[in-house]
Amino acid sequence: MQFADCIADWQQKHGRHHLPWQNTNDPYKVWLSEIMLQQTQVLTVIPYYERFLAAFPTLQSLAAAPQDSVLTLWAGLGYYARARNLHKCAQTVMQEWQGKFPENPQDIMSLPGIGKSTANAIAAFCFAEKSPIMDGNVKRIFTRFYGIEGQTNKKEIENRLWEQAYKNIEQASDMLDMKAYTQGQMDLGATICTRSKPACTSCPLSNNCFARRENRQAELPTPKTKKTIPVRSVNMLLIQYQNRIFLEQRPQQGIWGGLWSLPEFHTRQELQGLQNRWLQYRPPLKLAAFEHVFTHFRLHIQPWWLQCEQIPLQETAEENSQWLALDRLDTIALPAPILKLLQGMHQVSGAPDLLGT
Ligand code: SF4
The missing domain is CATH 3.90.79.10 (Nucleoside Triphosphate Pyrophosphohydrolase)
Structure with missing residues (x-):
């Protein structure tokens, strides 16, 4: 089985299926969860996500809210630029897209506060686009599985990882379930291929994994140089x-x-x-x-x-x-x-x- 099919298959059988933002095709809900999950753990996000949706159940209601109410609901999650951009993005969709979330990754990426990986995730989850994601979990799995050395924040390594991500989708079967594959990478990174002590014996990729074969899980991804911050x-x-x-x-x-x-x-x-x-x-x-x-x-x-x-x-x-x-x-x-x-x-x-x- 190809890499992507293998992960999709594993996700369907062993992945997470009951997170509050799963089982929906509503781009508003998926987008909200993707933004909240940047830099923040799932367990922290869940109550915020639920409170936020209770206050702003639709994109229209978010766009019409005063910024202060949006920031209040965000208080404690940190990285407040995410909340300001979320609000700006809802207003942009209302004004420039007649209230309908765009479907194409390029168009989604043109909205405030949405990067390539988030745009691709929304497109894959909501519109079955064959668009790969590239977050911390994916970087960890890829560098270990393919034996990719070098710091993942360096342009050259990042480009290599993206190339691999597109290649994996090209090589997958026509039947590839993009939702399961996208979610599967997140689930695998969060529960099996974890930063320390990955559970390789339960991993669907273990037979062909470079890091497992060479016993180099602890060295990949290559650690980033620690910068002293002022x-x-x-x-x-x-x-x-x-x-x-x-x-x-x-x-x-x-x-x-x-x-x-x-x-x-x-x-x-x-x-x-x-x-x-x-x-x-x-x-x-x-x-x-x-x-x-x-x-x-x-x-x-x-x-x-x-x-x-x-x-x-x-x-x-x-x-x-x-x-x-x-x-x-x-x-x-x-x-x-x-x-x-x-x-x-x-x-x-x-x-x-x-x-x-
Ligand atoms: S075999 Fe181990 S290191 Fe390799 S992808 Fe799976 S969990 Fe990660």
């Missing part, structure tokens, strides 16, 4: 009035675009400006610092706590800012580390346990 630092001010915290909406561009966060400062003068604005003459208290890791840098966050006796009148009605009660943190889109910090505050009803040295 550290950025920021001070954040937790301005508290009674049980409420002052939050500002971040600009659309840059990290945490469109999310709600704490006012920031970098210099003493900026801090002084914030203190004056809040009519506070006592210095803020320094809390315990912590780090948040992004793909390209680490953010060193130094929080400070400023308790207000009263709120200056003009600060109660500013656009893009709000006073949020600490027991309503789940109602808006907060970046994960800010949410954690505020949850910590809420639990101790104040800041004492968070005080740094």
